[in-house]
Amino acid sequence: MQQDVEQIVERVALKLGRGLSLEDLDGVLLAYSSNQSHADRVRVNFLLSKRVPSDVSAWQLAHGIATAVRPVVVPANDELGMLGRVCVPLLVRGFRVGYLWVQLDLEEQSATAILAELPGVRDELDLLAGLLLDSNTAESEFRRRREQEFLSACGGESNAVAAVAGWKEIQGRGPWQLVTILDPDGARSDVDPIAATLTHRSAALQSTIGVNAALFSAGTETHSVVLFRESGGRADHAQVLVHYQLELAKRAGRKVDRVILGISEPFQVIRQLSGAYRQSKVAAQAAAVDQPLGELVDSRTVGVYQLFDRLVAPGGWDDTGSVHFQTLEDHDKNGELLPVLELLYDNDGSVQDVAAKLHLHRSSIYNRLGRIRQLIGADPLSGAIRLELHAALKARRWAGRPRI
Secondary structure, eight states: OHHHHHHHHHHHHHHHTSOEEEEOTTSBEEEEOSOOSOOOHHHHHHHHHSBOOHHHHHHHHTTTTTTOSSOEEEOOBTTTTBOOEEEEEEEETTEEEEEEEEEOOTTOOOSHHHHHHGGGGHHHHHHHHHHHHHHSGGGSHHHHHHHHHHHHHHTTOHHHHHHHHTOTTTTTOOSEEEEEEEOTTTOOTTSOHHHHHHHHHHHHHHHHTTOTTEEEEEEOSSEEEEEEEOOSOOHHHHHHHHHHHHHHHHHHTSOOOOOEEEEOOOBSSGGGHHHHHHHHHHHHHHHHHOGGGOSEEEGGGSTTHHHHHHHOOTTOOOOOOOHHHHHHHHHOTTSOSHHHHHHHHHTTTOHHHHHHHHTOOHHHHHHHHHHHHHHHTSOTTSHHHHHHHHHHHHHHHHHTSOOO
């Protein structure tokens, strides 16, 4: 495969009559052309060290190459000893696999000629991107089969559960915890499912490298799944979260504001994998709609959301079924009543804490509680009414969860 990549890079260089270099998403040199009329200091150092220096990388990233889907002109930088360049992002179905760099000649003042020539090598660029995709660890056939088997086991398929139980990396390593990794803003209907799956697979694989507690990972169209050895601490999980967020942004070519890790209860035997998967998914979905739960979320901490997962009808959640809640919702057009009520419930009924969070005087909170009593004809802080309304508020949030 490497020989094929080098041959294509040489072919494109000859067609363009320019020096080229090919790098992966981490700035590691993959191939370069031999013909070059003039190599600037940055190119020479890159070919020697095989990696883009941090100052050069910062200059390149500042011009938007990480999110670009079309060629990007990166201007010269005399301080770095760098001539102007054109960065050609290499993508397959929206999945970013690398960058091809075309250096301007010493006397060239603009990249207009290069940009005009690039359509003539489109076929070679597509072939190059395909080769890089095939070389990606997450895209190997063996890896794909193992991930599919693992996901089938998570879904409760008995043959897959038996097969996973026999994996060397699993045997004797329990108890385990299953983790669902979710980008709550990424679960959109307009995303290419194949590209999204590969993105999540690659991000999960790369973010767990070197984390001994992470035994196996897999990716789906909407999220990733990682099997961890059970641990009382969360340092390994936090490390994976940070690296996953960076990897996802790099491969998806967009800003990723928030990533959630839903963590199951520990389990002792692999046949409990499907139950742990459900727990971790519910935890991640709950945190997606209820941000105070945080980003590292144990399934036992999500409260009533654990029940909602079992109560949702096949056709989806139509309404909360609470007459009192419906009355409040109908009369709360400005959003002044229900948010106060939810904060009160979530903060053990402390008016002072709620007033501080909303930057209101306590008298304003009491006035709104009075309006609520008047509307429903009952005390919203009393036992049965409180349970009903609090559950209805969380049910409304749960209805807006990412479907994974």
